[in-house]
Amino acid sequence: MRPVIVYTASRAGLLIVTLGVLYILGLREPLGLLIAAFLISGVASYVLLSKQRDAMSERITKNRE
Numbered sequence: 001m002r003p004v005i006v007y008t009a010s011r012a013g014l015l016i017v018t019l020g021v022l023y024i025l026g027l028r029e030p031l032g033l034l035i036a037a038f039l040i041s042g043v044a045s046y047v048l049l050s051k052q053r054d055a056m057s058e059r060i061t062k063n064r065e
Contacts, residue, residue, distance in 0.1 A: 003055040010049050015041040 018041040019033065027033045 001059075003052065003059045007049060007052040007056040010052055011041070011045050014045050014048070017041075018044070 018037040022033055022036055
């Protein structure tokens, strides 16, 4: 269960950091800010969190067997 928690917390943290950076850079419209943050953090998590995603996937597969 730990890899799932680590991956989920990392994704949430990355989203929060992205929201903060975009806000500081001047994106103030709430809907635009959320959409941009979700898109950017999604791409960033795909690249940056591959090791955590693999560990989570392995753990889920192991639990299903």
